[in-house]
Amino acid sequence: MEKYAIVATGLKKVYRALGGRSITAVDGLDLTVGAGEIFGLLGPNGAGKTTTVKMLLGLTHPTAGTAEILGIPVDRPESRRKVGYLPEGHRFPGYLTARQTLSIFARMSGMDAARIKSRIPLLLDQVRLSDWADVRVKKFSKGMTQRLGLAAALVHDPEVLLLDEPTDGVDPVGRREIRDLLHAEAARGKAILLNSHLLSEIELTCDRVAVLRRGILVAHGRIEDLTRKESQYKLMAAPLDQAHVSAMQALGATVALQNGHAVLSVRDLAHLNQLIDRLRADGVLVSELSPLRSTLEDVFVDLVRADDSPAPGTEKVS
Ligand SMILES: Nc1ncnc2c1ncn2[C@@H]1O[C@H](COP(=O)(O)OP(=O)(O)OP(=O)(O)O)[C@@H](O)[C@H]1O
Numbered sequence: 001m002e003k004y005a006i007v008a009t010g011l012k013k014v015y016r017a018l019g020g021r022s023i024t025a026v027d028g029l030d031l032t033v034g035a036g037e038i039f040g041l042l043g044p045n046g047a048g049k050t051t052t053v054k055m056l057l058g059l060t061h062p063t064a065g066t067a068e069i070l071g072i073p074v075d076r077p078e079s080r081r082k083v084g085y086l087p088e089g090h091r092f093p094g095y096l097t098a099r100q101t102l103s104i105f106a107r108m109s110g111m112d113a114a115r116i117k118s119r120i121p122l123l124l125d126q127v128r129l130s131d132w133a134d135v136r137v138k139k140f141s142k143g144m145t146q147r148l149g150l151a152a153a154l155v156h157d158p159e160v161l162l163l164d165e166p167t168d169g170v171d172p173v174g175r176r177e178i179r180d181l182l183h184a185e186a187a188r189g190k191a192i193l194l195n196s197h198l199l200s201e202i203e204l205t206c207d208r209v210a211v212l213r214r215g216i217l218v219a220h221g222r223i224e225d226l227t228r229k230e231s232q233y234k235l236m237a238a239p240l241d242q243a244h245v246s247a248m249q250a251l252g253a254t255v256a257l258q259n260g261h262a263v264l265s266v267r268d269l270a271h272l273n274q275l276i277d278r279l280r281a282d283g284v285l286v287s288e289l290s291p292l293r294s295t296l297e298d299v300f301v302d303l304v305r306a307d308d309s310p311a312p313g314t315e316k317v318s
Pocket residue numbers: 015016017023024025043044045046047048049050051052088
């Protein structure tokens with residue numbers, strides 16, 4: 001059995017636009033997603049998330065690099081057989097009911113009538129739309145439409161789920177329901193790759209993330225590793241004035257005073273204790289000392305903060 005459900009190696013996409021310009025939407029992306037894993041693909045608008053998903057689905061051809069799903073290269077249609085896809089901003093025809101919509105998707109995936117009959121009520125229940133089964137989709141809220149889209153992606157019980165902004169427009173209760181559903185699917189061994197701008201949501205949902213910026217992977221790893229601040233501590237102590245700060249800086253620490261506390265960047269635990277000894281020797285009373293952790297949002301903003309240079313993804317084709 002293959003080790004990873006999704007493997008992308010050196011994936012690159014250059015769009016040729018009118019006017020002779022080219023846009024490098026994705027630039028040399030390597031990523032892997034294992035069975036039972038929920039992987040978050042993050043990045044600001046235009047970072048290349050949707051393009052990545054489209055390449056994994058064979059909807060757009062990579063300019064360079066390769067990708068496989070369940071060991072099958074994505075340029076082969078069989079690679080999509082066990083994939084469920086929720087497109088970004090999808091729409092279903094408003095005149096269909098939820099049941100009819102799912103029935104169409106089930107038939108398109110080759111399910112027989114008996115299986116469709118038993119599967120659809122289960123799916124509607126899974127996304128909490130059982131009471132709305134025979135209501136036309138045009139009456140659905142955005143959150144309900146998203147949940148129906150998820151049910152459509154799950155219709156053939158796929159091994160791999162590619163979800164582009166699954167919680168877009170969904171309220172907190174709906175988001176929690178979707179999160180629980182995704183965790184349940186992952187626990188059943190499904191590999192899930194999702195895009196989202198909702199970083200607090202990603203923090204609660206995903207095991208690992210990759211951050212794209214202008215098509216380039218700028219960070220990837222487990223969320224707990226990405227958010228751990230290397231040797232940074234919050235210090236509450238009194239009195240803490242500029243003389244104490246200077247004393248700690250003289251010992252090699254970086255010190256920032258903010259809202260009545262200090263943030264210390266130290267080499268290691270021994271260094272931290274050296275600073276505290278120095279403060280205590282001056283009669284400073286320490287009331288709190290705790291390691292700092294950033295939110296995923298902090299990490300993300302630092303990674304993708306726009307700089308003043310022109311977009312490197314855009315270049316003139318000679
Ligand atoms: N078909 C296309 N032709 C030309 N350029 C495209 C095409 N599709 C996407 N792009 C460009 O490629 C870049 C990446 O777009 P993509 O849709 O992958 O970003 P995204 O990360 O999904 O953004 P968002 O968060 O807004 O959904 C953008 O600069 C976009 O304008």
